[in-house]
Amino acid sequence: MKKEFIDPWGSRELKIDQKLIKEFGLKKFEKNSLPSNHYLFERGIILAHRDFEIINNCIKNKKSFIQLTGIASSGQLHLGHKLDVDIYLLLRKLGAKSFFVVSDIDAYVSRPDSKVPSLQKAKEYAVEIIAHLLALGIPKEEIYVQSRKEQRYYEFAFELSKKITENEFKAIYGHLNLGKVAANLLQYSDILHLQLKEYFGPTPTVTGIGFEQDPHARACRDLARRLPYNFKLPSFIYFSHQAGLQEGKKMSSSEPDTAIFLNDSVPEVKRKINKAFSGGRDSAEEHKKLGGVPEKDRAFEILFYHHPNSKFVNKIYENYKSGRLLSGELKKICIDFLVDFLTKHQEKVKQNVKIANKIVFGK
């Protein structure tokens, strides 16, 4: 059995779209020279970058650098959002001055009324999301909503509209929906404004994103080049998205059974994991004989993305692959892990609603 073992990092590597990386001009993180031994790097969940050398240099030489990450406030958070937060906390631990934006104006203007019917509703979503962010360990001083910023931030969002053309915008986003334009002006401002002299001045910055957001990242870098402020080109690290619980589906807020939400109750978690796509065989006998397929198993994937103990995750992998661990047993381990995490987490969320309200509404 030993020779069949593929270490998780290796197995993740299979998911990297090498062509994508090449086409976009990204660089892969190399297994032998990772910026940190954190499991997000070790397991290859964070797998590529643009200009992370600059940030690495800041880390090594204890120089100042900034990270900015965000979530649009348009619905419930799921495990995919937790990954954003985990990456945020990792970069924070590596020394980044860190800021987390909850994009309420963006969520309102770029999403249909059926999802976000009013700015007020977007702000109410923001309160809930921020309560989760606080519960996950982000300090309150680092969180802001777009709707409660200072004049320079907004002025800058309008200002930078001069430096991106209609054609560039269309090439990136496919259309020029006005709400999308407004939302993106704010997003550019989020990523770049911290380098203005009114904030920290030109400073290396880094943001963790999914591959599909790379065109947006490149637009930010183009803007940084064109604006008259000597900005450093923002760096980006790219993570691989966790799959949806059902085969062929992404985790999506609008399809509740595709994802574990951070608000899910214990029975919900059990139900969702038990019906999630499995890498097990048709019978226990067959499973023991052929071994499971952890690479396809959503219960394993949850442990792989979220369980901090790499030894434990490797052990599960090995046991499942070898057939010693059955699919039902793996699901049970996953459920126990999630129930333990979510129960504690939801308790903390409750304790943080008041602070979240203050961040969004000022009272």
Add this chain to the structure above:
Amino acid sequence: MKKEFIDPWGSRELKIDQKLIKEFGLKKFEKNSLPSNHYLFERGIILAHRDFEIINNCIKNKKSFIQLTGIASSGQLHLGHKLDVDIYLLLRKLGAKSFFVVSDIDAYVSRPDSKVPSLQKAKEYAVEIIAHLLALGIPKEEIYVQSRKEQRYYEFAFELSKKITENEFKAIYGHLNLGKVAANLLQYSDILHLQLKEYFGPTPTVTGIGFEQDPHARACRDLARRLPYNFKLPSFIYFSHQAGLQEGKKMSSSEPDTAIFLNDSVPEVKRKINKAFSGGRDSAEEHKKLGGVPEKDRAFEILFYHHPNSKFVNKIYENYKSGRLLSGELKKICIDFLVDFLTKHQEKVKQNVKIANKIVFGK
């Protein structure tokens, strides 16, 4: 001669593009029921409107109404801008709570770098323009620049992007240049934000504009309808633009000889008026015989647009039309009027630079 006399209001009427008014669904101000006997109404310089009845009703019943007018800060002010200010001061006198925006962000993002190379430069222009506005009699409390507003104003500019479609925007402005999008979001916010509950709440508002700005006015009215704030549809009054000093030219900041600038020196004024297009005949004899053509004469037009004494302007009209007043004499009268006005005005501008600086830069 008397029977040939056409009163200025009548002569102005010839300039009204009736088809335009009909097509746009505007209403003409009727000579016998003008909202005020101010010369801008009497002479038909303000000649049409959308929903001014609502404002008229406010005036008559001493109900609250708001006016918002603005100038982009991208160069020197000329007599055409003075007309904007005259209309502003008139509506103010009629009881409007009045606000004058100097659009510095707009000027920067919607104009080429060759005209406005930086936001800083747009702000410097704004200082100069505001010194002129103060000198013309606008109280400092009523003037603001886009770059120094409160959070709700900016948030609102982004917010309303959701309520106007790509196709509507293209139909109005012909293209979707990103700077133009940003500039217009701010302009909509300028006109509409005063009706937000954070300002005055839903209130009748009025803005004086040229005909060519009507599509923009209609966009503002569409937005007012679509936003969830019970806004009153903004009213507009339409004025006829003064012609350029040369035949076939508009007054333009980029062609200095087409306009009298509020900064022009006495020799400049003399030179420009003396070479301005004249309605006089080829010789004094012919002029005395046939009479002049005041309708085409730029010196007369300046008096018509800017001299507050209607009796005097009518007298000049009559004397010129009849041939008693020669072209050179008319030019002399115009020059004397302008030199007197500009000399005093420029003195006041100097006294107001400090206050203007404070409005733009806060110090």
